[in-house]
Amino acid sequence: MRVYVTGNITVDETWAIADIPQKGSSIHGNKVSQDIGGKGANQAIILSRCGIDTRLIAATGNDSNGKWIREQIINEPLRLLPTEYFCQHSDTSIILNSADGDNAIITTTAAADAFSLDDIVPHLADASAGDILLQQGNFSFEKTQALFQLAKTRGLTTVFNPSPVNPDFAQLWPLVDIAVVNQSEAEQLQPDGVPTVVITQGAEGAWLHHGNQRQFCPATPAQALDTTGAGDTFLAVMLASALLRGVLPDRLALTHASQAAAITVSRRGTSSAFPRRAELAALLNSGAE
Ligand code: ATP
Numbered sequence: 001m002r003v004y005v006t007g008n009i010t011v012d013e014t015w016a017i018a019d020i021p022q023k024g025s026s027i028h029g030n031k032v033s034q035d036i037g038g039k040g041a042n043q044a045i046i047l048s049r050c051g052i053d054t055r056l057i058a059a060t061g062n063d064s065n066g067k068w069i070r071e072q073i074i075n076e077p078l079r080l081l082p083t084e085y086f087c088q089h090s091d092t093s094i095i096l097n098s099a100d101g102d103n104a105i106i107t108t109t110a111a112a113d114a115f116s117l118d119d120i121v122p123h124l125a126d127a128s129a130g131d132i133l134l135q136q137g138n139f140s141f142e143k144t145q146a147l148f149q150l151a152k153t154r155g156l157t158t159v160f161n162p163s164p165v166n167p168d169f170a171q172l173w174p175l176v177d178i179a180v181v182n183q184s185e186a187e188q189l190q191p192d193g194v195p196t197v198v199i200t201q202g203a204e205g206a207w208l209h210h211g212n213q214r215q216f217c218p219a220t221p222a223q224a225l226d227t228t229g230a231g232d233t234f235l236a237v238m239l240a241s242a243l244l245r246g247v248l249p250d251r252l253a254l255t256h257a258s259q260a261a262a263i264t265v266s267r268r269g270t271s272s273a274f275p276r277r278a279e280l281a282a283l284l285n286s287g288a289e
Contacts, residue, residue: 007040129155
């Protein structure tokens with residue numbers, strides 16, 4: 001069993017500034033950190049750290065950021081495809097943190113946008129029944145739909161985290177086996193009819209819906225420093241916990257997910273805040289609530 005993640009990978013640069021710049025202004029700032037990010041990469045990294053055979057199919061550009069991404073990803077138990085650099089700038093997020101705690105984010109999507117089905121599909125050639133296709137909202141509606149259709153024809157289980165949200169994604173629910181949405185995505189996209197739906201509600205916790213059955217799992221209390229990546233950690237650990245036990249996402253999977261997300265929110269950064277392999281192994285081996 002293998003998880004294929006089709007999505008984006010970015011370099012996340014965090015800058016500390018006095019205040020969010022006004023139009024026409026020129027300001028000083030300090031670069032605080034540089035991290036791997038992008039929802040596709042985040043989820044794939046955590047799945048692989050949980051011991052799941054994971055392939056991330058995402059575009060890295062032929063620039064210094066693309067080279068840096070590959071130097072970092074080599075430390076993860078993950079296969080990143082394609083192995084060639086893509087003829088674009090790598091996607092990048094510039095996160096501006098102002099002194100009063102406000103922020104502004106600039107994200108480029110050129111590499112993910114230009115990454116075509118022709119670039120992606122050959123890397124799914126080995127995918128077969130029993131494998132999983134996991135997608136997020138960073139691809140166009142058409143590309144996301146085509147990949148789920150392909151997955152269904154091959155008998156794969158499909159998992160969708162429609163973030164960033166696109167109203168058209170509501171049409172994709174008939175192709176989805178497991179939906180993971182936050183409260184606002186659930187309200188906008190109404191994933192009714194999806195066999196398994198997980199609705200996360202930030203520091204409160206998350207709901208698991210199987211048909212008419214509903215279960216709530218409270219969040220694990222944490223001293224939250226930076227909630228970036230909480231949702232990605234939650235999804236990946238929930239999925240890994242269920243896959244490692246050969247079951248559908250259940251109450252224990254949500255408990256493991258909330259424990260892992262509590263680690264992520266207690267640290268600053270994107271991938272550098274994620275639980276390490278040993279932390280995930282300890283957590284996934286515990287059956288306690
Ligand atoms: P993001 O897009 O910021 O990564 P999201 O909107 O997809 O997140 P959330 O619902 O905010 O997802 O959070 C997912 C899970 O992470 C929650 O169900 C909860 O278990 C955990 N979590 C989020 N915020 C906190 C917090 N402040 N303290 C403890 N756990 C948290």
